[in-house]
Every structure is written in C-alpha cells, then in structure tokens.
Amino acid sequence: GAVVSQHPSWVICKSGTSVKIECRSLDFQATTMFWYRQFPKQSLMLMATSNEGSKATYEQGVEKDKFLINHASLTLSTLTVTSAHPEDSSFYICSAKGTSGDTEAFFGQGTRLTVV
Amino acid sequence: AQRVTQPEKLLSVFKGAPVELKCNYSYSGSPELFWYVQYSRQRLQLLLRHISRESIKGFTADLNEGETSFHLKKPFAQEEDSAMYYCAHCGYNKLIFGAGTRLAVHP
Numbered sequence: 716g717a718v719v720s721q722h723p724s725w726v727i728c729k730s731g732t733s734v735k736i737e738c739r740s741l742d743f744q745a746t747t748m749f750w751y752r753q754f755p756k757q758s759l760m761l762m763a764t765s766n767e768g769s770k771a772t773y774e775q776g777v778e779k780d781k782f783l784i785n786h787a788s789l790t791l792s793t794l795t796v797t798s799a800h801p802e803d804s805s806f807y808i809c810s811a812k813g814t815s816g817d818t819e820a821f822f823g824q825g826t827r828l829t830v831v
Numbered sequence: 832a833q834r835v836t837q838p839e840k841l842l843s844v845f846k847g848a849p850v851e852l853k854c855n856y857s858y859s860g861s862p863e864l865f866w867y868v869q870y871s872r873q874r875l876q877l878l879l880r881h882i883s884r885e886s887i888k889g890f891t892a893d894l895n896e897g898e899t900s901f902h903l904k905k906p907f908a909q910e911e912d913s914a915m916y917y918c919a920h921c922g923y924n925k926l927i928f929g930a931g932t933r934l935a936v937h938p
Contacts, residue, residue: 758931759928767925772924808874810926819877822867823874824877
C-alpha cells in the first residue's frame with residue numbers, strides 16, 4: 716500500500732513555543748489530507764481536512780489560529796501548533812487520500828507532542 | 832451530520848469463537864464505510880471497505896442500510912486478531928471515526 720510519513724514521531728517543546736508537524740505522501744500524490752488528534756485510549760478526532768492549494772476546513776471547536784494547516788503541494792501538508800500549552804499535548808495523526816479517485820485513506824505513524 | 836457509533840469499548844473472546852464488532856452510522860446520503868485496524872504499536876491500516884465486498888483475514892462486513900449498520904464479523908477468532916478496530920465513514924469530504932472497539936482474543 717501507499718506510504719504516509721510523519722515527522723517528527725515525538726517532540727517535546729516548552730510552553731509558548733510553536734511546533735511544526737510534517738505529513739508526506741511518499742509514493743503517491745495526495746489531494747486530500749486529514750489531521751486527527753487522539754487522546755489516550757480514545758478515538759481519532761478529526762481536526763481539519765485540507766485540499767492541496769486551498770484553505771483547510773476546520774471542525775467545529777478547533778481553533779484555526781492555534782492549529783495552522785498548510786497543504787502547499789500534493790505530497791506535503793504541515794500542522795503547526797502555535798503557542799503550545801500543556802493541554803495541547805496529544806497524539807497527532809495525519810491521513811492522505813490519493814488523486815486516483817480511490818477512497819482509501821493511508822495513515823501516518825503519528826506524532827506524539829508533549830508540551831512542558 | 833454524519834456519525835459513527837461503536838457501542839462496545841472492549842470485546843473479549845476465546846480463540847476459535849465467533850466475533851462481531853458492531854458499527855452503526857448516521858448519514859443522509861449513500862454511505863461509504865470502512866473498517867480500520869490498529870495493531871499494537873502500529874499505524875492504522877485499512878481492513879476492508881463496504882464497496883469492495885471482500886473478505887480480509889477472514890473478516891467480512893455487510894452494509895445494512897435498513898438498520899444503518901456495518902458490523903464486522905469473523906467466524907473463528909485468532910489470537911493475532913487482537914487489536915483496536917475502528918469503523919469509519921467518509922462523507923462531505925471528511926473521514927470520521929467511531930470510538931473504536933478493542934478486540935482481545937484469549938488462548
């Protein structure tokens with residue numbers, strides 16, 4: 716299957732700093748990427764959907780200015796957590812769908828963010 | 832609004848027993864449903880989707896639009912089936928997940 720890679724896998728940052736998480740589709744072009752947040756022992760909560768070249772669509776309750784999403788190319792989307800606080804500590808997962816019309820979404824390995 | 836419901840957090844069975852993981856959805860249009868599996872320390876991966884009507888690793892899932900269900904079944908569970916299973920629906924360009932069910936298969 717297709718490969719989606721997230722970087723970094725784990726990041727610890729100080730409160731008040733910003734953190735950028737990258738999501739890359741390695742062997743296919745992704746027109747749509749999804750960003751999820753997963754708390755311990757809970758399901759994936761959709762944060763936003765991004766389509767290449769256009770602004771991301773955020774879910775209700777997700778702050779656009781807090782979680783900046785950029786999908787500048789068909790192989791890269793980034794999520795920047797701005798002015799991170801301890802409550803932003805979570806597992807962030809991206810998923811990508813290809814251009815072929817196939818509806819299958821492929822998942823990255825996730826990024827564990829710890830804000831201290 | 833679309834919604835996916837998995838009522839069971841944990842399903843514990845013995846090896847060789849039948850398994851049914853429940854999933855119900857709400858969506859106004861034609862549903863597009865998936866089952867994803869997450870083994871320990873691994874990323875989510877697609878198990879099966881309703882449009883392909885295939886059987887993967889012995890699992891099947893039939894869409895019942897009358898009951899708005901897409902339950903996942905396997906006649907004889909194996910220990911290696913132990914994992915988190917997520918039912919998901921794609922609609923309005925969003926992929927939404929249910930809460931997940933942990934399947935524990937005991938020897």
